[in-house]
Amino acid sequence: MTAITLTVNGQSVSAEITPRTHLADFLREHLLLTGTHIGCEHGICGACTVEIDGEIARSCITYAAGCDGAEIRTIEGFDDDKLMARLRQAFSEAHALQCGYCTPGMLIAARDLIRRKGGLSGAQIRTEMSGNLCRCTGYVGIVEAMARVMAERATLDLPSASVRGARLGPAPGPASSTTGNAKPAAPHRSLAASANVGSASARGTQSPPPVAPTTKGRRIKVEVGSVEEVAGKTRLTQSFVLEHPRDAVWQLMADAQAVATCMPGMKLDAPLPDGRVTGRMEIALGPIKASFAGEGTIASFPAEYRQVISGKGGDRKSSSSAAGEVAYRLRRETGPSGVEVTRVDVELGYSLTGPLAQFSRSNMVRALVSRIGESFAQNLDAKLSTPEDAEILSAPLSMGSLIWRVAFDRLRTGVTRVFGRKS
Amino acid sequence: MKPVAFDYERPHTIEGAVGILSGNSDAKILAGGQTLGPMLNLRLVQPTLIVDVTRIPDLTRIEEEEDAVTLGACITHAAIEDSRFADPSNGFLAEVARGIAYRAVRTRGTIGGSLAHADPAADWLSCLLAVGAEVLLTGPRGKRRVALKEFVRGALDTELAPDEVLDGVRIPRFSRKARAGFAKICRKSGEFADAIGAVVHDSDRGVLQLVAGATRGQPILINGEAEGLGASFPPPLEPVREKLKQSGLVGDAYELNIHMAAIKRAIANAQA
Numbered sequence: 001m002t003a004i005t006l007t008v009n010g011q012s013v014s015a016e017i018t019p020r021t022h023l024a025d026f027l028r029e030h031l032l033l034t035g036t037h038i039g040c041e042h043g044i045c046g047a048c049t050v051e052i053d054g055e056i057a058r059s060c061i062t063y064a065a066g067c068d069g070a071e072i073r074t075i076e077g078f079d080d081d082k083l084m085a086r087l088r089q090a091f092s093e094a095h096a097l098q099c100g101y102c103t104p105g106m107l108i109a110a111r112d113l114i115r116r117k118g119g120l121s122g123a124q125i126r127t128e129m130s131g132n133l134c135r136c137t138g139y140v141g142i143v144e145a146m147a148r149v150m151a152e153r154a155t156l157d158l159p160s161a162s163v164r165g166a167r168l169g170p171a172p173g174p175a176s177s178t179t180g181n182a183k184p185a186a187p188h189r190s191l192a193a194s195a196n197v198g199s200a201s202a203r204g205t206q207s208p209p210p211v212a213p214t215t216k217g218r219r220i221k222v223e224v225g226s227v228e229e230v231a232g233k234t235r236l237t238q239s240f241v242l243e244h245p246r247d248a249v250w251q252l253m254a255d256a257q258a259v260a261t262c263m264p265g266m267k268l269d270a271p272l273p274d275g276r277v278t279g280r281m282e283i284a285l286g287p288i289k290a291s292f293a294g295e296g297t298i299a300s301f302p303a304e305y306r307q308v309i310s311g312k313g314g315d316r317k318s319s320s321s322a323a324g325e326v327a328y329r330l331r332r333e334t335g336p337s338g339v340e341v342t343r344v345d346v347e348l349g350y351s352l353t354g355p356l357a358q359f360s361r362s363n364m365v366r367a368l369v370s371r372i373g374e375s376f377a378q379n380l381d382a383k384l385s386t387p388e389d390a391e392i393l394s395a396p397l398s399m400g401s402l403i404w405r406v407a408f409d410r411l412r413t414g415v416t417r418v419f420g421r422k423s
Numbered sequence: 424m425k426p427v428a429f430d431y432e433r434p435h436t437i438e439g440a441v442g443i444l445s446g447n448s449d450a451k452i453l454a455g456g457q458t459l460g461p462m463l464n465l466r467l468v469q470p471t472l473i474v475d476v477t478r479i480p481d482l483t484r485i486e487e488e489e490d491a492v493t494l495g496a497c498i499t500h501a502a503i504e505d506s507r508f509a510d511p512s513n514g515f516l517a518e519v520a521r522g523i524a525y526r527a528v529r530t531r532g533t534i535g536g537s538l539a540h541a542d543p544a545a546d547w548l549s550c551l552l553a554v555g556a557e558v559l560l561t562g563p564r565g566k567r568r569v570a571l572k573e574f575v576r577g578a579l580d581t582e583l584a585p586d587e588v589l590d591g592v593r594i595p596r597f598s599r600k601a602r603a604g605f606a607k608i609c610r611k612s613g614e615f616a617d618a619i620g621a622v623v624h625d626s627d628r629g630v631l632q633l634v635a636g637a638t639r640g641q642p643i644l645i646n647g648e649a650e651g652l653g654a655s656f657p658p659p660l661e662p663v664r665e666k667l668k669q670s671g672l673v674g675d676a677y678e679l680n681i682h683m684a685a686i687k688r689a690i691a692n693a694q695a
Contacts, residue, residue, distance in 0.1 A: 002431055018428060019428075019429055019430060019431030019473060020425065020426045020427070020428055020429055020463075022425075022426075022460075022464070025425075041424035041425075041464055042424060042460070042461040042464045042465055043457065043460055043461045043464075043528070044461070046525070046527060049527050052530075052531075055501065055530040055531075056526060056527040056530060057527050057530050057531050058457075058460075058527050058528070058531075060460075060464070061456055061457065061460025061461055061463075061464060062456060062460065062531065063431075063453075063456070063460075063473075065431045065433075065475070066433075066453070066456070066475050066477065068433075109526070109527060112526065113526070126612075127612045127613075128526070130525060130611060130612045130613045131524065131525025131526065131527055131528065131613055132525075166502070166505065166507045167483075167502065167507075168483040168485075168495070168497075168498045168499065168502045168507060168508070169477055169482065169483040169495070169497040169498060169499060169502075169533065170454070170455045170456075170477045170497065170499055170530070170531040170532075170533065171530070171531075173477055173478065173483065173497075174435070174477075174478045174479060174480040174483070175478075286540060286541070286579030286580070287451055287459065287462060287467075287468040287470070287540075288462070288467050288468055289449075289468075289469075317466075317469050318466070318467070318469075
């Protein structure tokens, strides 16, 4: 539990809360201020809009713990506000509400816009208000009500801006750098940091450190074929050349443990007697982390230099599961210098189920697969070149992160495209 | 739609934040929370510890230098939109900030948080690549300054180590004659863009940079000098189109066309 003290509608409130409690829940459940509505609960619909230190914000994605020391104003706190009274009247006259669910957020956002800006056209009002959704689609009435009040702006006693003056960071921010600062535009100087950066730039000698290489060894070009989605399964092909004889490549690739070490994030347990393998794939995409645990089988066809690996696994945290198979075939080719090289043709297919699978089609796969293939091919190459001590650096991309990237992209196109945004 | 339980820490110095991150590999920095909040609520992200950095005074600093201005990472889009400090870009940053999401998001979302997250469709990433910004990172091994183009490795993929804090963004000062434009193509205003175009032309500093953002990977930065686009403005667009095609990041002909349209609109905005 975390102890917080904040001001809500002019009254000081102290409470013990869990850090995961968001501000909207705190207002509704702890203070019974149910005028703040929760619609989407992930920062999309605007129904939960409140003021934090005089600036509008979404209370469902602001955590109450972070509001310690802040001044919160909910729809209940605007009873005596003249501009809000005029807006309520205009909303009533212009039929700007039907079910009323979006109305508290609409009113608070509308008041903030009229406070800040005047003379906007209907289209501009719509753009400015596009972060508040009305599920009855009563936008015509809402825009009309706002236009009426905005037209009277000159005669209205407009409230001043932020209760604590213009700040630079999210409210309430570090008390020392905001409260009582008469000139918010005055730069706050950090001695240590500015000395460091400033002197370096004055000399002009500090060049950015080089980007760390993500894989070791030669760069290997990976050709990626088209990406298809058939019956819920994403399928694609890729192909690359290793400058090693086919038998050497086959020997390595027939060793599941050795191949697994070339795939960043993958760990296999010792093989089971019946030929199955179990293991784990650690993956990360930005802040999203998951660990798929599962099992698979390997079928080898030495006469054709072909192998098919299939597996499936689940991530307990996200309750998502993935299934896929990789089939590859090694072909002998003659390299530019006449020596034998090996072309590796890979066919990859996978599917995702669980919460992440419901979203629309990915659009990032192809570029990602070529980068993943490059990491894998380079690691294989390094291992073949110095088989005993090849140091495989963990690459930022893995087959797993491919899956997550796809999942993320689906999520974003499916959900956020419809509704929301990010910081 | 409620996050998993997490612990909460609120350091008051950058070093304090770095110390907490170093001691917990499962910790996650929270700044404005306009991306992380939804991800937490959707349980896409399930950290054991949230490190709220919004109370660190250094993260709202503004450092003025002769050739650049450094903005603390926690400066909000709204603060930039409202020009609450002297803008080094002749108003370009304020223009871009105005178009980010919605006001209730801009009051909390931060410039540093946006860059650290590195969503390919984020406004700041494309804008600041064109501007030639650098990011300042502080970790247990000290401070480093990395050009944004090297910082971003791919979609949501950056140079930031798990125990590092992105503490500031260093923005070169525009000359008086500099021109800059930004345009995005969205299905709904305030929404993630399908295509972003950004251009900065500053002949006094010898800078011509174009960016195609909201691609399938990281934004594509086109340096006028490196690509031989010449000194005149507007630059020829055929080499730009060719570069986008070759990048492998813009997909089919439709995507290529909307990315080129966004770049053309950005150039038109720069000339307006």
